[in-house]
Amino acid sequence: MRLELPANTERFGANTFHHIQKVFEMDGGYEMDAEFSSPFHIIQQISREQIYHIERDMAIVIPVKNERLRLLEGVLSGIPHDCLPIIVSNSQREPVDRYRMEQAMVDTFCRYAKKRYVIAHQRSPELAKVFRDGNYPHLLDENGLVHNGKAEGMLAGITLAHLSGKKYVGFIDSDNYFPGAVFEYARLFSAGLSQSRSPYSMVRIQWQSKPKIVDSELYFAKFGRVSRITNHYLNSLLSHYTGFETELLRTGNAGEHALSMALALRLDYSAGFSIETYHFVSLLEKFGGVIPSPFPEVMKSGTDIYQMESRNPHLHDADKGNDHIKEMIEYSLGVMFHSPLCPENVKKEILQELRAGKIIGKNADPVLPRRYPALVNLDFKTAARTTDWQRHGNFIPA
Amino acid sequence: MRLELPANTERFGANTFHHIQKVFEMDGGYEMDAEFSSPFHIIQQISREQIYHIERDMAIVIPVKNERLRLLEGVLSGIPHDCLPIIVSNSQREPVDRYRMEQAMVDTFCRYAKKRYVIAHQRSPELAKVFRDGNYPHLLDENGLVHNGKAEGMLAGITLAHLSGKKYVGFIDSDNYFPGAVFEYARLFSAGLSQSRSPYSMVRIQWQSKPKIVDSELYFAKFGRVSRITNHYLNSLLSHYTGFETELLRTGNAGEHALSMALALRLDYSAGFSIETYHFVSLLEKFGGVIPSPFPEVMKSGTDIYQMESRNPHLHDADKGNDHIKEMIEYSLGVMFHSPLCPENVKKEILQELRAGKIIGKNADPVLPRRYPALVNLDFKTAARTTDWQRHGNFIPA
Numbered sequence: 001m002r003l004e005l006p007a008n009t010e011r012f013g014a015n016t017f018h019h020i021q022k023v024f025e026m027d028g029g030y031e032m033d034a035e036f037s038s039p040f041h042i043i044q045q046i047s048r049e050q051i052y053h054i055e056r057d058m059a060i061v062i063p064v065k066n067e068r069l070r071l072l073e074g075v076l077s078g079i080p081h082d083c084l085p086i087i088v089s090n091s092q093r094e095p096v097d098r099y100r101m102e103q104a105m106v107d108t109f110c111r112y113a114k115k116r117y118v119i120a121h122q123r124s125p126e127l128a129k130v131f132r133d134g135n136y137p138h139l140l141d142e143n144g145l146v147h148n149g150k151a152e153g154m155l156a157g158i159t160l161a162h163l164s165g166k167k168y169v170g171f172i173d174s175d176n177y178f179p180g181a182v183f184e185y186a187r188l189f190s191a192g193l194s195q196s197r198s199p200y201s202m203v204r205i206q207w208q209s210k211p212k213i214v215d216s217e218l219y220f221a222k223f224g225r226v227s228r229i230t231n232h233y234l235n236s237l238l239s240h241y242t243g244f245e246t247e248l249l250r251t252g253n254a255g256e257h258a259l260s261m262a263l264a265l266r267l268d269y270s271a272g273f274s275i276e277t278y279h280f281v282s283l284l285e286k287f288g289g290v291i292p293s294p295f296p297e298v299m300k301s302g303t304d305i306y307q308m309e310s311r312n313p314h315l316h317d318a319d320k321g322n323d324h325i326k327e328m329i330e331y332s333l334g335v336m337f338h339s340p341l342c343p344e345n346v347k348k349e350i351l352q353e354l355r356a357g358k359i360i361g362k363n364a365d366p367v368l369p370r371r372y373p374a375l376v377n378l379d380f381k382t383a384a385r386t387t388d389w390q391r392h393g394n395f396i397p398a
Numbered sequence: 399m400r401l402e403l404p405a406n407t408e409r410f411g412a413n414t415f416h417h418i419q420k421v422f423e424m425d426g427g428y429e430m431d432a433e434f435s436s437p438f439h440i441i442q443q444i445s446r447e448q449i450y451h452i453e454r455d456m457a458i459v460i461p462v463k464n465e466r467l468r469l470l471e472g473v474l475s476g477i478p479h480d481c482l483p484i485i486v487s488n489s490q491r492e493p494v495d496r497y498r499m500e501q502a503m504v505d506t507f508c509r510y511a512k513k514r515y516v517i518a519h520q521r522s523p524e525l526a527k528v529f530r531d532g533n534y535p536h537l538l539d540e541n542g543l544v545h546n547g548k549a550e551g552m553l554a555g556i557t558l559a560h561l562s563g564k565k566y567v568g569f570i571d572s573d574n575y576f577p578g579a580v581f582e583y584a585r586l587f588s589a590g591l592s593q594s595r596s597p598y599s600m601v602r603i604q605w606q607s608k609p610k611i612v613d614s615e616l617y618f619a620k621f622g623r624v625s626r627i628t629n630h631y632l633n634s635l636l637s638h639y640t641g642f643e644t645e646l647l648r649t650g651n652a653g654e655h656a657l658s659m660a661l662a663l664r665l666d667y668s669a670g671f672s673i674e675t676y677h678f679v680s681l682l683e684k685f686g687g688v689i690p691s692p693f694p695e696v697m698k699s700g701t702d703i704y705q706m707e708s709r710n711p712h713l714h715d716a717d718k719g720n721d722h723i724k725e726m727i728e729y730s731l732g733v734m735f736h737s738p739l740c741p742e743n744v745k746k747e748i749l750q751e752l753r754a755g756k757i758i759g760k761n762a763d764p765v766l767p768r769r770y771p772a773l774v775n776l777d778f779k780t781a782a783r784t785t786d787w788q789r790h791g792n793f794i795p796a
Binding site for chain 1: 423475
C-alpha cells in the first residue's frame with residue numbers, strides 16, 4: 001500500500017488521535033522504494049512483509065445474523081489468506097437452521113481455499129461456557145447464554161481471537177457486496193496498525209462514501225446522519241479539554257475497525273449501537289489522564305488511534321429505517337452524555353439535539369446502554385483449559 | 399490469489415479456450431503452501447512473485463471520454479503499483495479543456511504515489527504521427543488523426559504499451575466506482591496470464607454480477623442481454639466445428655481483458671462495440687486451422703484463452719439506453735455473420751435474431767464494422783525513433 005502519513009494529531013492524556021489518512025495505492029509495489037524511508041517524505045509505502053507480520057497475527061471477526069450466504073462467501077474471499085476469520089453467528093436455528101447452512105458453506109469454502117477459520121453460534125452453551133468458566137459473567141443473560149446483540153457478538157469475537165493466540169482483531173460486516181472493499185479494509189487494518197510503535201493501537205475506517213438509491217440513481221453520500229452528529233459531539237468533548245476547536249475525529253461510528261489485542265482487552269465496552277462511539281469515550285476515560293487509569297502500562301506507552309479513508313465506497317445489504325437511525329443517535333450520544341468526562345455545556349447540547357429531533361421525550365435523558373468491563377478480567381487460561389474449546393464441534397479448530 | 403484450475407477446455411485448431419475459473423481468495427497468502435504444487439490439487443495458489451513477474455511487464459490501458467475525474471482517480475488507486483497505466487483520452491478540449499484537467503489530476507496523483515504513467519489524447523497530432531511514421535495508416539481518418547471510437551483508443555493503447563516495452567497489456571474502464579474491483583481485475587490478469595506456457599495468451603473477466611437499480615432496489619443481474627446473445631452465437635460457431643454443443647464461451651463482450659503483447663500484435667481488430675467479440679472471431683480465423691494462418695509460430699505454440707469470474711460485481715457509471723444495446727448486439731453478431739468461418743445455419747439464426755428483435759430491417763444484413771489489420775504490421779522501430787514520443791508533452795515518460 002501507499003498512503004499518506006497522518007498530517008496532524010490531537011493528543012488527550014496518553015491518547016494520540018491521528019488525522020484521516022488518504023490511500024494512494026491499494027497495492028504499493030513488490031519492491032521497496034528507498035525514497036519513502038527518507039525523513040522528508042510524506043507518503044509511505046507499507047511493504048508486503050510489514051503487512052504479513054500483522055496479518056498472520058490478526059483475526060477478522062465477522063458478526064452474522066441471517067445474512068445472505070452468498071454475501072458472506074464474498075466477504076470470506078476478500079479477507080487476506082493469512083488472517084483468521086472468526087464468524088460469530090446469531091442466525092436463527094429454527095424452523096430453518098440457518099446456522100447449519102452457514103457452517104456448511106464456510107467449511108466448503110475454506111476447504112477449497114485451504115483457509116483456517118473459527119465459527120461459533122452466539123447463543124450456544126459452548127460459547128457461554130467460555131465466559132462462565134473464565135469468571136466473566138457480565139456477558140451472560142438470565143439463561144446463562146451470551147446476550148443477544150451485535151456488540152456482544154463482537155466481544156465474543158475478541159475473546160475467541162485471544163484464545164486463538166491472535167495479537168490483533170479486526171471487524172468486518174458480513175453483508176458487504178464488494179469483496180474488493182473487504183480486502184481494502186483488511187489491508188488498511190494491517191497498514192494502519194503497522195505504523196504504531198505502541199502496543200495499544202487502533203485503526204478505524206472512514207468509508208469513501210456510502211451509495212444510496214435516490215430517484216433511481218445512485219448517490220454517493222459522504223457522511224451519514226448518525227456519523228455527522230456523533231463526530232460533532234465527540235469533537236466538542238475533545239475540544240472542551242484541549243481548548244482548541246477540532247474536527248479531527250471522523251470515525252465515531254466506524255463499524256470497520258481493528259485493534260491490537262492489548263488494547264482490545266483493556267477497553268470497556270458498551271452494548272447496542274454505541275459500541276463504536278464508546279471506544280472513544282473509554283479511551284478518554286481510561287487513558288485521558290482526567291480519571292486515574294487502571295492501566296499504568298498504557299499511560300506509559302500511550303495509544304495510537306488511526307483513522308483511514310478507504311478508496312472503496314461501502315455498499316451493503318442492510319437497509320436501515322428511520323427508527324433505527326434515531327436509536328443509533330440516541331445510543332451514540334447517550335454514552336457521551338453519561339460519561340463522567342462530559343462537561344455540562346456538551347451535556348446540554350446533547351439533550352437539545354435529542355429532544356429537538358424528537359429522539360427522546362421533552363424531559364427524558366438518553367439511555368445508558370449496558371456496559372461490559374475490560375475483557376482482561378476474563379480468566380483466559382482457565383477458560384481455555386476447561387472448555388477445551390478448540391476440540392468442540394461449534395468451534396472448528398483454527 | 400487462490401483460484402481453481404480450469405476444469406475443462408475447448409480446442410479449436412491451435413486455440414485452447416479454458417472454462418471459467420472461480421476465485422477463492424483475492425490474496426492467497428504470503429507463504430507458498432507446497433500442497434498446491436501437488437499434481438492432484440485442483441486449486442492453485444499464485445505467488446506474489448509470479449504476479450510481480452507479470453505486473454512489472456504489464457500496461458493497463460484506460461480509455462477515457464469525459465468521465466468523472468474522481469472515478470478515474472479511484473481506478474488509478476486500484477491498479478497495482480507495478481503496472482503502467484496508459485490513459486488514452488478522447489475527452490473534449492473545448493469549451494472546457496477536460497483533457498487538461500485529466501492530465502493535471504493524473505500527474506498530481508502519480509507524483510504522490512510515485513507511479514509512472516503515460517497519457518495521450520486520442521486526437522492529438524503527436525499520437526497520429528506514431529501511426530503515420532510507423533506506416534500503419536489504417537487507424538487514421540481523413541484529417542490524419544486517429545479515428546474516434548473506443549476500439550481505436552484501445553489500439554492506440556496497445557501501441558503505446560509496446561513502445562513502452564511492455565509484454566502484456568490489459569484494459570480497464572475508467573468509470574468503475576470500486577477501486578477494489580479494479581484491483582481484482584488487474585490481479586486476475588496477472589494470475590491468468592501466469593498460467594500459460596504459450597507466448598500467446600489472453601485473460602477475459604466475467605463479472606460476478608452487474609448491479610442495476612430495479613424499483614429502487616439493487617438487483618444483481620448475472621448476464622446482460624448483449625452477453626447472453628453474443629455468447630450463444632459464439633458457442634454455436636464453436637460447436638459447429640467441434641460437433642459437440644458447448645456453452646464454455648462466456649466472455650464474448652468482456653471489456654476487462656488482458657493479452658500477451660505477442661498475441662495482441664497478431665490479432666486483427668474490429669471497430670465499435672464489436673472489438674471484444676471479434677477477438678474470438680479473429681482467433682478462430684487466424685489460428686483455427688480452417689483458414690491458413692499467417693503466423694506459423696502461433697500455430698506451433700498454440701494460444702491459451704482464460705476466462706475468470708471476478709468476485710466483485712461491476713458497478714460503473716455509464717447508463718446505456720436501449721438503442722445502445724441494440725447497436726452492441728448488431729455489431730457483436732455482425733462480426734460473426736461476416737466471418738468466412740460462419741456456417742450457413744448460424745448465419746440464418748443470426749439474421750433471424752436481429753430481424754425478429756427489430757435490430758435490423760426485414761431484408762437487411764448486419765453491418766460489417768471497420769477492421770484493422772494486426773499491429774505487427776506497424777514499424778515500431780521507425781515510429782519510436784522519428785516521433786521521439788517519450789519526450790513529447792502529451793506522453794509523459796513512463
